[in-house]
Amino acid sequence: PHKILALDIVDEVDAEARRLGAVNTVVMKDGRLLGYNTDGYGITKALQDEFNLTLAGKHVLVLGAGGAGRAVAVQCALGGAAGVSIANRTREKIQPIAAEIAATNTECRSLALDAEAIRSVMGTVDVVINATSVGLTPGDSLGLPADVFSARHFVYDTIYRPAQTELLRVAAAAGAKVANGASMLLHQGAKAFEIWTGQKAPLAVMRRALRAALAEATA
Numbered sequence: 001p002h003k004i005l006a007l008d009i010v011d012e013v014d015a016e017a018r019r020l021g022a023v024n025t026v027v028m029k030d031g032r033l034l035g036y037n038t039d040g041y042g043i044t045k046a047l048q049d050e051f052n053l054t055l056a057g058k059h060v061l062v063l064g065a066g067g068a069g070r071a072v073a074v075q076c077a078l079g080g081a082a083g084v085s086i087a088n089r090t091r092e093k094i095q096p097i098a099a100e101i102a103a104t105n106t107e108c109r110s111l112a113l114d115a116e117a118i119r120s121v122m123g124t125v126d127v128v129i130n131a132t133s134v135g136l137t138p139g140d141s142l143g144l145p146a147d148v149f150s151a152r153h154f155v156y157d158t159i160y161r162p163a164q165t166e167l168l169r170v171a172a173a174a175g176a177k178v179a180n181g182a183s184m185l186l187h188q189g190a191k192a193f194e195i196w197t198g199q200k201a202p203l204a205v206m207r208r209a210l211r212a213a214l215a216e217a218t219a
């Protein structure tokens with residue numbers, strides 16, 4: 001929720017952040033707060049890293065309609081997705097995101113976040129991205145059974161700790177290709193570094209540091 005509220009707190013919002021509907025990076029320049037969003041860049045690079053996958057022509061299902069969910073869903077549309085479905089427990093929250101996606105001439109579907117609704121679209125979905133916080137606590141479950149997924153699906157969870165959420169465990173058991181959010185964290189952080197410093201991010205160094213920090217946190 002803070003990413004969305006930040007839109008109204010900063011003095012100026014970058015065009016991409018305005019379109020994605022959230023701010024996650026703030027820079028002070030000449031006494032003014034400038035807001036940016038690096039989540040869209042982060043998810044695009046993460047999907048390339050993990051699955052050698054581009055969004056163009058894909059049908060994507062985004063779970064969640066908060067700040068991260070909005071940024072991810074709109075980025076998918078901007079990246080050329082053939083269609084974007086958004087599932088959320090409160091479907092009213094999807095409406096403004098769907099309107100933004102419609103402006104890109106991308107098909108957008110609104111779904112309830114439950115097994116029956118998800119199952120109804122999975123025959124055409126290529127990529128599933130969890131942008132909810134469900135899974136942060138071990139044992140947390142979105143309630144999606146293994147038979148929702150198959151080997152044709154790519155499932156990405158923006159959560160990176162724990163490394164394997166219940167969603168990823170269930171999807172992997174069904175043969176889907178899965179990855180957690182560490183790669184998105186890396187790439188959105190690298191983009192933020194470049195915005196803050198004006199210098200190219202030392203990506204290899206950051207990758208090693210992230211792996212070490214996550215390993216230490218789970219030791």
